[in-house]
Amino acid sequence: MTTKYQAIKGVKDILPGEIEKWQFMEKTAREVFELYGFSEIRIPIFEMTAVFTRSIGETTDIVEKEMYTFPDRSGDSLTLRPEGTASVVRAYVEHNLYNPPSVVKLYYMGPMFRCERPQAGRYRQFYQIGVEVFGTENPEIDAEVIGMLLKYFEKLGLKELELQINSLGCDECRPKFREALLEFLKNKINLLCEDCQKRFERNPLRIFDCKSVSCHDATKEAPTIEGYRCDNCKSHFNSTINFLDKLNIPYVKNPKLVRGLDYYTKTAFEIISKGLGSQNAIAGGGRYDKLVEEFGGPPTPAFGFAIGMDRTAQLIQPLAFSLQPSVFIVALGERANQKVFELINNLRQNEIRVERDYEGSSLKSQLRKANKFGVRYTIIIGDNELDKDKVILRDMSGSRQEEIDIETIVEIMTKKLRER
RNA sequence: GUGAGCGUAGCUCAACUGGUUAGAGCACUGGACUGUGGCUCCAGUGGUUGAGGGUUCAAGUCCCUUCGCUCACCCCA
Numbered sequence: 001m002t003t004k005y006q007a008i009k010g011v012k013d014i015l016p017g018e019i020e021k022w023q024f025m026e027k028t029a030r031e032v033f034e035l036y037g038f039s040e041i042r043i044p045i046f047e048m049t050a051v052f053t054r055s056i057g058e059t060t061d062i063v064e065k066e067m068y069t070f071p072d073r074s075g076d077s078l079t080l081r082p083e084g085t086a087s088v089v090r091a092y093v094e095h096n097l098y099n100p101p102s103v104v105k106l107y108y109m110g111p112m113f114r115c116e117r118p119q120a121g122r123y124r125q126f127y128q129i130g131v132e133v134f135g136t137e138n139p140e141i142d143a144e145v146i147g148m149l150l151k152y153f154e155k156l157g158l159k160e161l162e163l164q165i166n167s168l169g170c171d172e173c174r175p176k177f178r179e180a181l182l183e184f185l186k187n188k189i190n191l192l193c194e195d196c197q198k199r200f201e202r203n204p205l206r207i208f209d210c211k212s213v214s215c216h217d218a219t220k221e222a223p224t225i226e227g228y229r230c231d232n233c234k235s236h237f238n239s240t241i242n243f244l245d246k247l248n249i250p251y252v253k254n255p256k257l258v259r260g261l262d263y264y265t266k267t268a269f270e271i272i273s274k275g276l277g278s279q280n281a282i283a284g285g286g287r288y289d290k291l292v293e294e295f296g297g298p299p300t301p302a303f304g305f306a307i308g309m310d311r312t313a314q315l316i317q318p319l320a321f322s323l324q325p326s327v328f329i330v331a332l333g334e335r336a337n338q339k340v341f342e343l344i345n346n347l348r349q350n351e352i353r354v355e356r357d358y359e360g361s362s363l364k365s366q367l368r369k370a371n372k373f374g375v376r377y378t379i380i381i382g383d384n385e386l387d388k389d390k391v392i393l394r395d396m397s398g399s400r401q402e403e404i405d406i407e408t409i410v411e412i413m414t415k416k417l418r419e420r
Numbered sequence: 421g422u423g424a425g426c427g428u429a430g431c432u433c434a435a436c437u438g439g440u441u442a443g444a445g446c447a448c449u450g451g452a453c454u455g456u457g458g459c460u461c462c463a464g465u466g467g468u469u470g471a472g473g474g475u476u477c478a479a480g481u482c483c484c485u486u487c488g489c490u491c492a493c494c495c496c497a
Contacts, residue, residue, distance in 0.1 A: 006488080061495050065421080083497085112497080117421080120491065128497060195494070206495090260496055270497095281497060308497030332455070365449085367457040382455065396457070 010116070010124030021313050022127075025156065026109060029129050029307075032152045036144070038105040038131060043087040045111070049077040055086040055291055057262025059202050066114040080113035083261070084130040085288070085304055092134055093297035103135040109309075120277030121311045132304035137289065139236050141303050142267045143243030149271065149283060149305055150249060158273070158315050161282070163249065165269040166257035167237035169229050171290065174265075177228035178204060184222050191218045208256035224255040236266055263288040267303070276311055283307040325355040326417055328370035332363060332382030339406075340381055346410050352417060370396065377416065379409065 007013060014022055030040070053063050068080040081087055088106055091097075097104050109129040116122060131149075133141055146163065153161055169177060181204050185192070189200060196207045196215050208219055229237065244251055251269075259268050268286035276282070285305025292300035327347065331340035340356065347354045355373050357366045363380070370378045380392040380401075391409050394401035404412060 009488085066495080114496080116495075117493095118490085119493095122496075126497065130497095278492065279496075284497065306497055311497065330456090362450090363455050364453085364457075369457085371457040378457080380456080384455080392456090394456080399457085401456085 008124075010118040012123065012125075018313075021316050022309065024316070025129070025309055025312060028155050029107065029109065029152060032148060032155060033107045033131060036105070036148045038107045041088060041091060041106040041108050042110075043084065043091055043108055044081075046078050046080050047087055047090065049079040051086050051090050052079050052082060054294065055089065055261075055263055056083065060260055060262060062114060062260065066116055068113050068115055082114045083112055084108050084110075084128060084306060085132060085261075085263070085291075088130070088132045088304075089291050089295050089297075089302070092132075092300075093292060093295045098135065098292070098298055098300055101135065103133060103141075105131075105133050107131045119279060121279035121308070121314065123310055127309035128306045129309060130304060130306040131285075132302060134292065134300050134302045137236070137301040139239035139267075140243055142240040142287065143247060143249070145303055145305065146244065146269060147247045147249060149307070152307075153271070153282075153312075156312065156316055158282075158312070160274045162272045162274075163244075163251040163269060164254040164257050164272060165241075165244075165251050165267065166254050167225065167229060167233055167240075167266050168258070168264055168268050168286070169225055169233050170265050173228050173230040173233055174225070177223065177225050180223045180228060181205070185218070188218045191215075205258045208258060226255050233266055240267055259284065259286060263291045263294075265289045269305075273311070273315055276314060279311065281308070282311045282315070323353070324374050325353040326375060326377065327352055327354045327413060328366075328373055328375045328378045329354060329356045330363060330366040330370070330378060330380045331356070332380070335383060335386055336381040339386065343379075343381075343406075343409070347413060350410055350414050352413055377413065379413075381406075 049067070049069050052067065056062050058064075062082050067082055069077060070079075072078050088108065092104065092106075107130065110127065111125050112128050113125055115124055118124060131145065133145060146165075150161070150163070168174060182200070185200060185204065185207070189197060192200065192207065192215050199206045207215055208222075241251070241253075257268055257270065259270075264286045266287040266289065269284065270281045271283040272280050273282050274280070283305055285303070287301070287303045289301040292298070292302060329340050329344055329347075331337045337360070344354050344356060355370075355375065357369055361369075363382075367378065376396060378394040378396055380394060385391050385403070385406075388403070389406050390403045391406050392401050393404050393409070393412070
């Protein structure tokens, strides 16, 4: 008995009919991002494990339980990238892209890997388009890049999106907030769910995210980051907001928005879509002003986001993307077949998309096939035509057909297709 | 890692509380129409009911095991 193979859990094939959406997403991204001065960077699919553990954070879920990590033959620990930012920062520092000093704008696209239980809008191999800007703390960049992202979604025809934005503070003010939060929750700890009791120790900010009713109630009166931002963070956030207003971008301030990667500072945001499953964030990002330094580069503020392509694809209306052939050629019999083989080649030399039947089916069957391909013209060649050095050219929309000299058919097809 | 739901033809789904040979639509092939598509009508191909075991006179249906898919929790894009 032969084994029937299937794709491993959480990965999928993107088939013709669906792939056109993906090509559309990629093409549009290049157009929009390049308009804003971004260049593509291709980063490897895997890295030394430490690249991710250091940047994403040792105690995050991604690092603790979701990475595909394995030793290579020399014993080094490698990891399939769970996100793109860490690699881009590594490349930025490795190639001294900060020299000469100026703002560097990069984008990337490709697969990411996280070993999670698959769910609607979540896969083990999933695809992201990401953007990173290095070298400025200016809040104009925060607003400009968010604006670019929304323009991109607009070009894809997405509607009913919501921008949620927050400022997480910096290493000046976030520790103070954390203190205050711990202080507040200290005597409510037994009201929290089991998971949140763990979070209390490790990542108390995440308790805000919890959906359990008791945790929600317990944090109702809790302090939020808003009251603890330092002057610098406060003014950065206000400026960002003001620039968003200038771009007429609507947003919802969400002081409870927390992101799952440790490197974020100041601005954090997500784009939420209605009508997805419970995994409703189609893009997320923010500022990470310390990460380049942690990778051994000079102090370099940075801002970026990542788009979830799988989720975005779900929202794109199915359009008639697919490329149809213009001409179908019917050959009847072996003699005709010989002739048709050459003719098809000639047509393709002239940039005409041609399809044919490879099975030697009946005329009726081949015409049915032509109809299914949706071609405008069908060329029919059988013994009768060969004897006269003619072909039949059939216009499929009106059922009209005429005999044409076989020598002139390529020229006539070229002309007819150009007219339309 | 936890919980719930679902696995029947290539696809979408039927089959009442267990009951004869597991059906229909779409798709595919052929015919009505000797070499002329779409519409219509007729016929045909296609199944180890995910797999394995058990209960029963009898299992697609009930029980157990296992694999897979889906959704949700967790978390994230």
